[in-house]
Amino acid sequence: MLYAVLANLVFAGCDTVVKLLSTRHPVFQIITMQACVASVVVLLIFMRGGYIAKRSGLVHDRHVRNPKLLALRGLLAGIGSTAGLYAFSLLPLADVYAITFASPLLVTMASVIILREEVGIRRWAAVIAGLVGILIMVRPGYAVVSMGHIAAFVSIFVSTxxxxxxxxxxxxxxxxxxxxxxxxxxxxxxxxxxFLWFSPPSAFDVGLVILGGLLNVSAQFLFLESLRLAPASSVAPMQYTKLVWALIVGALLFGDLPTVHMLLGAAIVIGSVLYMFHRERKRGVAPSVA
Structure with a gap:
């Protein structure tokens, strides 16, 4: 659980770097630069793992057992990252997080349709309550639904x-x-x-890119380690600590003060998802976010 809290803190730090960079550079360039930095780190870890395995007489696992699904997972990650970063460039961090917190609700709905899983009336009630929370946050008809909101919704559909x-x-x-x-x-x-929209980065921006890339890959390994050490039912709720960091960073760095409807909607979404996790834990099922 501590690994999960730390992972989400690092994720929030990475998103903060992205939002700072997005004021001066296009989203595509930010994704490319950070992925390049993170790829170097992963390559070094991968090579180091092979060296350790060779010295210890173990077999370093480099086999891909599900190439098509793994490739699809990577492609969707690229689409989701682009949509998510675009949302961060237009909306406060806390608003984007509050919307993306609804992902487990969509996973539950998709599991019924695609995987033919059975969902009881209580979990359906939690899903409906969570969707109401989203409507309270976005307020369609009362406020303009911006491209940032649309990008955040694309991100959660892809993550599902x-x-x-x-x-x-x-x-x-x-x-x-x-x-x-x-x-x-x-x-x-x-x-x-x-290649289409390149903006030459300053030395300071290069430093931010390197920092963001290191935070990105560190957060992913921390979260995977948390899932290895603890049940998903304990790890999953830790994602909501990101909202705390986002509210603090948004107020201090960007002057983004949370609105009442955002906080109310986020509370309903988080409450509904936590209740759904509780029901899944009682049934002995790993939470949808795992």
């Missing part, structure tokens, strides 16, 4: 598909391969746009 894929391959693929697929997908999504 990623979760369904991870249910199939998460137990068989190595952590290095899964993180590597994410970075490959981000490069595929970012490089074409970088």
């Amino acid at each position: 598909a990623v979760v369904l894929i991870m249910r199939s391959i998460g137990a068989t693929e190595s952590r290095n391969m899964m993180v590597g697929a994410v970075l490959a997908g981000q490069l595929m999504a970012g490089i074409p746009g970088t």
Whole structure:
């Protein structure tokens, strides 16, 4: 659980760096630069793992057991990262987090339709309550739904598909391969746009890019380690600590003060998802976000 809290703190730090960079550079360029930095780190870890395995007489696992699903997971990660970063460039951090927190609700709905899982009346009630919370935050008809909101919704739809894929391959693929697929997908999504809209970075921005890339890959490994050490039912709720960091950073760095409807909607979404986790834990099912 402590690994999960630390992972989400590092994720929030990475998103803060992205928001700072987005004021001066296009999203595609930010994704490409950060993915390049993170790829170097992953490559070094991968090579180091092979060296340790060779010295200890062990076999370093470099096998890809589900190439098509792993490639699809990477492609979706690239699309989701682009949409998420675009949302961060237009909306306060806390608003984006509050919307994306609804991802487990969509996973539950998709599981019924695609995986034919059975969902009881109580979990359906939690899903409906969470959707009401989203409507309170976005307020369609009373406030303009911006491109930032649309990008955040695209991000959670993509993350829902990623979760369904991870249910199939998460137990068989190595952590290095899964993180590597994410970075490959981000490069595929970012490089074409970088060539079209390139903005020369300053020395300070290069430092921010390196910091963001290191935070990105560190957070992913921390979160995967938390899932290895603790049940998903204990790890999953820790994602909501990101909202605390986002509110603090948003107020101090960007002057983004939370609105009443955002806080109310976020509280309803978080409450509904936590209740759903509680029901899944009682039934002995890993939470949808795992």
